Amino acid sequence: MLTVIKIGGNVVDNPTLRQQFLADFAALPLPKILVHGGGKIATQVAVKLDVETVMVEGRRVTDAAMLDVVTMVYGGLVNKQLVAQLQALDCNALGLTGADGGIIRSKKRTGWNVDYGFVGDIESVNEEQIKRFLEVGLVPVFAPLTFDPALASMLNTNADTQAQAVAVALAKHFEVNLVYCFEKKGVLTNPEDDTTVIPELYPSTYAEHKASGAIYAGMIPKLDNAFKALHDGVKQVTICHATDLRQAVSEGTAGTRIRLTE
Numbered sequence: 001m002l003t004v005i006k007i008g009g010n011v012v013d014n015p016t017l018r019q020q021f022l023a024d025f026a027a028l029p030l031p032k033i034l035v036h037g038g039g040k041i042a043t044q045v046a047v048k049l050d051v052e053t054v055m056v057e058g059r060r061v062t063d064a065a066m067l068d069v070v071t072m073v074y075g076g077l078v079n080k081q082l083v084a085q086l087q088a089l090d091c092n093a094l095g096l097t098g099a100d101g102g103i104i105r106s107k108k109r110t111g112w113n114v115d116y117g118f119v120g121d122i123e124s125v126n127e128e129q130i131k132r133f134l135e136v137g138l139v140p141v142f143a144p145l146t147f148d149p150a151l152a153s154m155l156n157t158n159a160d161t162q163a164q165a166v167a168v169a170l171a172k173h174f175e176v177n178l179v180y181c182f183e184k185k186g187v188l189t190n191p192e193d194d195t196t197v198i199p200e201l202y203p204s205t206y207a208e209h210k211a212s213g214a215i216y217a218g219m220i221p222k223l224d225n226a227f228k229a230l231h232d233g234v235k236q237v238t239i240c241h242a243t244d245l246r247q248a249v250s251e252g253t254a255g256t257r258i259r260l261t262e
């Protein structure tokens with residue numbers, strides 16, 4: 001079983017939660033992969049650099065100045081800090097963007113009603129290269145950046161989507177357990193109340209909660225990615241609090257389990 005974990009920006013940005021999560025992640029058995037976000041930190045750094053942040057439907061409009069910010073923040077600051085913290089926990093982390101080793105190729109998003117700028121839609125994942133890293137005991141830690149060889153450019157890519165694409169690509173070789181970790185207890189019927197976790201979510205109940213407005217904003221692309229991952233061969237998908245990672249992986253009792261059928 002390969003474990004692919006995605007960690008969201010609100011956890012990355014919280015030193016206590018982040019350290020606790022990384023200790024639990026380091027304790028998980030190999031093979032494992034981490035995909036991190038960091039949107040909140042990119043926005044903070046952009047303010048300092050006087051670069052305006054524009055988000056449309058949860059995606060960051062990425063002009064040339066913002067591409068520089070996200071490349072520095074995701075590929076540099078956040079990725080290398082996470083690698084250093086994991087190395088200190090005896091986890092042999094290897095920090096990567098999609099460009100390193102040519103692993104994740106994408107195409108600049110075009111044909112939408114919004115010009116997202118330097119945002120990449122993933123075209124291919126070189127799962128053989130990732131598998132080679134896993135075989136020698138390395139733990140890939142991916143920043144949410146991909147690259148377009150035709151443009152010779154980095155592209156900004158949503159971290160939930162990148163985790164889904166990596167999990168699906170590796171499903172050719174492993175039974176994959178994909179876990180989305182964030183700062184809430186799971187998918188909630190009342191997003192303000194952590195006691196309202198939905199233990200199992202199906203396409204039908206997802207549609208109902210979306211229609212009622214209980215599921216909105218960033219949770220919608222996260223769930224679309226979760227269902228796509230299952231549809232494309234990932235064995236198990238869970239959405240849970242970052243501090244519930246161990247229960248979610250070992251016993252499957254934490255957070256929300258995403259299922260295609262009842």
Ligand SMILES: Nc1ncnc2c1ncn2[C@@H]1O[C@H](COP(=O)(O)OP(=O)(O)O)[C@@H](O)[C@H]1O
Nearest residue numbers: 008009010182186187188191214215216218219
């Ligand atoms: N039903 C729901 N349950 C939990 N969170 C929800 C729900 N609907 C919307 N959300 C929002 O979605 C956010 C998670 O999406 P996002 O910010 O993209 O996650 P991440 O930090 O993992 O990238 C939560 O912080 C919450 O504000």
Ligand SMILES: CC(=O)N[C@@H](CCC(=O)OP(=O)(O)O)C(=O)O
Nearest residue numbers: 009037038039059060157158159
């Ligand atoms: C294209 C796009 O929107 N990319 C995201 C990548 C970071 C991300 O997904 O971070 P979180 O997981 O913390 O939200 C962004 O720049 O916000």
